[in-house]
Amino acid sequence: MSIIIFSRLISNTAIDNAGNKIKAQGNKALPENFEIIKQWRKLHAMPLNALQVYIRRKLNKTDYSKVIIVQRLKRMPSIISKIQRIPSMRMSRMQDVGGIRIIAKNINDVYQINKLLTSSKRSSFDLIVPPHDYIEKPKEDGYRSLHQVVKYNGSKSNELYKGFRLEIQIRTLLQHYWATAVETLGMVDRVSYKSGHGEHEVKEFFRYASALFAIKENCNVLESLKDYDKKFLVEHINELDEKLKITHKLDIIAKSSRDIEESIKISKDAYYFVLDLTVINDNNSVIKISPFNKKSLDEAETLYTAKEYTSRDDENKSLLLLSAQNVTDMKKAYPNYFLETQNFISTLKEAKQY
Numbered sequence: 646m647s648i649i650i651f652s653r654l655i656s657n658t659a660i661d662n663a664g665n666k667i668k669a670q671g672n673k674a675l676p677e678n679f680e681i682i683k684q685w686r687k688l689h690a691m692p693l694n695a696l697q698v699y700i701r702r703k704l705n706k707t708d709y710s711k712v713i714i715v716q717r718l719k720r721m722p723s724i725i726s727k728i729q730r731i732p733s734m735r736m737s738r739m740q741d742v743g744g745i746r747i748i749a750k751n752i753n754d755v756y757q758i759n760k761l762l763t764s765s766k767r768s769s770f771d772l773i774v775p776p777h778d779y780i781e782k783p784k785e786d787g788y789r790s791l792h793q794v795v796k797y798n799g800s801k802s803n804e805l806y807k808g809f810r811l812e813i814q815i816r817t818l819l820q821h822y823w824a825t826a827v828e829t830l831g832m833v834d835r836v837s838y839k840s841g842h843g844e845h846e847v848k849e850f851f852r853y854a855s856a857l858f859a860i861k862e863n864c865n866v867l868e869s870l871k872d873y874d875k876k877f878l879v880e881h882i883n884e885l886d887e888k889l890k891i892t893h894k895l896d897i898i899a900k901s902s903r904d905i906e907e908s909i910k911i912s913k914d915a916y917y918f919v920l921d922l923t924v925i926n927d928n929n930s931v932i933k934i935s936p937f938n939k940k941s942l943d944e945a946e947t948l949y950t951a952k953e954y955t956s957r958d959d960e961n962k963s964l965l966l967l968s969a970q971n972v973t974d975m976k977k978a979y980p981n982y983f984l985e986t987q988n989f990i991s992t993l994k995e996a997k998q999y
Contacts, residue, residue, distance in 0.1 A: 657737040660685055664728050664736025671729070682724065682736065689718055689743035692797035692809045695769060697745055700762065700813070709758055713748035730840060740794045741812040748821045752862055755780065755815050759791055762813065770795040773810065780820075783867040786841065786848060787855025788824065790816040819858045819992060826895055826989040827851055833894050833965055850885040853878045854993055861996045879997045892993065893963050895986050897922045901932045902983035914938040917945040920965040921952060 663678040697716050704710055719727075719742045728734050749755045763772055777792040792814055799807030816824070827838050836843040838851065856866040857878045865871070870878070886892055901920055908915050915936035923931045937945040949966045956962035 660737045661735045664734075667725060668728050668732060679721075683721060685736075686718060686721065686724065686742055688806065689809055689811070691803070692799075692806045693718065693743035693745070693811055695797070696743075696795065696811055696813070699769065700745060700747070703761060704758065707761060709749065709754060709761070712750075712754070712758065713746075715746045715748075717744055717746070718742065719744065726837065726840060738810070740810040743809070744812040744814060746821075747813065747815045749815065749817055751817055752780065752864060755791055755817055758815050759793070762793065769798050769800070770811075771798060780816075780864055783855065783859065783865065785852075785867055785869060786839070787852040787867055788839070789820045789855060789859065789864070790814050790824070817862065818988075819862060822985050822989040822992055823851070823855055823858055825985040826854075829895055829898055829986050830891060833898060833967065844889075846885055847889060847891065850882060850889065850891055853882045853885070857882065857993070857996045861992075882993070882997065890963065892990050894965065895990055897932070897963050897965055899983050899987040899990070901934065902986075904932065904934055908934060908936055916969045917942055918967045918969075919945055919949050919952065920963075920967065922963045922965075923961055925961075 660681060663674075663681040666674045666678045667682070693716055697714060700714060704712060704714075724739070724742065727739065728736055747758060749758055759776060763776065772793060773796045774794050780789050780791055783789045792812060795811050795813065797806055797809045797811065799805075824839075830847065831838045831843070834843065834847070838848060841848075852867065852870065856870045856873070857875065859866045860875055860878075866873075897920055901922070908918065916939040917937040919935040919937070921933040921935070923933075925931065935945075935948060945966060949964060953964050956964065
């Protein structure tokens with residue numbers, strides 16, 4: 646497969662070479678290497694749109710016509726991070742640059758949808774590897790979902806896109822709430838927990854939460870936690886949450902996200918936001934949002950540090966520092982992240998009940 650860029654033909658070898666240079670040199674790599682990857686990423690949009698249309702048409706004839714279907718192109722920073730994290734990966738063979746996410750009500754629906762999509766004869770798409778079942782065998786970080794990788798066959802009018810690989814994720818609402826919470830906290834803490842980065846205890850919290858959700862869905866628990874009972878999981882979730890205030894942070898985002906998005910819309914200058922949440926009681930809280938422009942990160946961090954110090958002994962106070970880019974990227978990846986974050990908190994609370 647080759648792509649047309651800069652009015653000349655670029656082969657998979659050139660795409661891989663650009664990826665290798667970025668792996669080795671990072672941001673010091675020449676701009677044309679990033680441009681090649683950027684244009685290659687954009688080209689996934691056409692087959693990705695075709696895949697979504699195919700899936701919708703397929704499911705519209707079934708009981709699963711109302712499932713949530715979203716599509717996304719992987720962000721450039723995520724693409725770069727992935728090839729740097731997995732040195733053996735060839736850029737041209739990356740399978741999730743374009744992705745479809747199908748969110749079903751329950752486990753049975755996930756497997757029925759998977760069966761529908763894998764048993765049918767595709768004229769435009771071929772399943773190129775057996776589905777990866779991370780529900781049957783969860784990842785050790787707690788991630789649970791079912792993945793398919795398909796190849797676009799193209800047509801005479803779309804030879805340019807032939808061979809592009811796309812990923813389909815099929816998951817339940819509970820699995821989606823969990824994944825959204827991981828992404829949301831990563832946005833807050835400015836670290837990619839889903840890529841294995843960040844504080845060990847935070848990742849442990851999400852592993853325990855995943856196990857608890859798996860029990861609720863009568864599914865397999867990740868291997869390292871399979872011998873522990875619900876009481877053990879709940880105790881450790883509560884202990885870590887009390888120490889790290891994870892659900893409290895998520896609650897701030899859930900309650901203030903609309904205000905932040907509105908601030909981004911009405912103010913062209915606002916880029917950084919210091920969020921100051923005061924909990925009055927279980928049903929009421931007050932959020933103060935202090936906006937800063939893009940050149941004022943130092944001032945934003947100074948205010949955040951000062952507020953953090955003065956409220957260090959106040960259990961009803963929580964503080965966050967966010968950027969508009971974080972919020973915008975999160976909105977693109979998870980359009981309803983504020984609602985889904987609230988759902989994670991409420992579902993976790995419910996799952997902890999005996």
